[in-house]
Amino acid sequence: MRSVDLNADLAEGDVLSPGDLGLLDAVTSASLACGFHAGGPDLMRTTAAACVARRVVIGAHVSYRDREGFGRRAMDVPPAVLVGDIVDQWEALAAQVGAVGGGIAFVKPHGALYDRMGVDRTVAASVVEAVRQVGGGMLVAQAGTVVVDPARGAGIRVVPEGFPDRAYLADGRLAPRRGPGALIEDPEVVGRRALSLVREGGADAVDGTWTAVEVETLCLHGDSPGAADAARAVREALEGAGIVVRPFTGGPGPDPRLPPDP
Numbered sequence: 637m638r639s640v641d642l643n644a645d646l647a648e649g650d651v652l653s654p655g656d657l658g659l660l661d662a663v664t665s666a667s668l669a670c671g672f673h674a675g676g677p678d679l680m681r682t683t684a685a686a687c688v689a690r691r692v693v694i695g696a697h698v699s700y701r702d703r704e705g706f707g708r709r710a711m712d713v714p715p716a717v718l719v720g721d722i723v724d725q726w727e728a729l730a731a732q733v734g735a736v737g738g739g740i741a742f743v744k745p746h747g748a749l750y751d752r753m754g755v756d757r758t759v760a761a762s763v764v765e766a767v768r769q770v771g772g773g774m775l776v777a778q779a780g781t782v783v784v785d786p787a788r789g790a791g792i793r794v795v796p797e798g799f800p801d802r803a804y805l806a807d808g809r810l811a812p813r814r815g816p817g818a819l820i821e822d823p824e825v826v827g828r829r830a831l832s833l834v835r836e837g838g839a840d841a842v843d844g845t846w847t848a849v850e851v852e853t854l855c856l857h858g859d860s861p862g863a864a865d866a867a868r869a870v871r872e873a874l875e876g877a878g879i880v881v882r883p884f885t886g887g888p889g890p891d892p893r894l895p896p897d898p
Contacts, residue, residue: 639880640834641665641853642871643776643797645697645746647683648674648858656683658864660690662871663856664883667697667744667776670725673707680732688738693883695776698725699746707747708813715762722766741885742774742795743767754781764790774885779850780808795884798851800830801866806841808849817842826866827873830854834879852884
């Protein structure tokens with residue numbers, strides 16, 4: 637039976653909002669900002685507690701040190717410094733997640749760092765080394781990008797990610813965020829694209845051509861308007877088509893990385 641994980645990027649605001657909680661009710665994993673582009677210790681802990689209560693798997697949403705630009709500005713950081721920054725972010729989140737009885741299962745870079753590791757081998761190598769150092773074991777990334785082979789070579793599981801609420805270019809890359817049609821906000825359209833990504837293995841690009849996209853997890857951006865509605869629409873579309881929605885970290889039934897049900 638086909639299955640897929642749903643993930644959201646969270647802990648990026650000032651507080652854990654009702655919309656964030658709505659997202660957590662629909663997704664199966666969540667990447668939490670670690671303070672470099674957004675968030676802070678209190679929000680990390682509050683969001684982690686909400687994840688643990690819902691058995692949502694937690695990941696570290698690491699980024700460049702760029703709160704002013706929300707981590708979306710390309711930055712040139714020496715490799716050793718970037719490795720240290722990623723490790724520091726993991727450790728900061730781990731302290732807060734551990735305080736509420738949870739653990740971190742994966743790393744998912746944010747914004748410019750996510751994009752850069754897909755095309756820059758030096759940045760990719762730094763991300764891989766940082767994940768190796770923290771013992772994360774899993775890295776969420778786009779399939780076919782330059783980070784995939786070195787990560788797998790280091791024994792890290794790469795989880796290919798798709799974006800039903802973002803437009804794609806014909807080559808499989810995400811359309812620039814500020815370009816026309818880059819953000820898809822209609823929950824019904826997002827749900828259809830999620831189904832296409834999982835069942836058909838791709839989606840229509842901005843120029844109308846078919847683009848193949850390998851996915852094991854689908855991302856729903858927490859800072860998008862109506863994100864919780866889109867998440868519910870995606871989950872309903874997938875489950876209505878007989879697709880099992882579950883964490884990518886485990887098989888059928890309760891996930892082994894999560895605490896048992898009370």
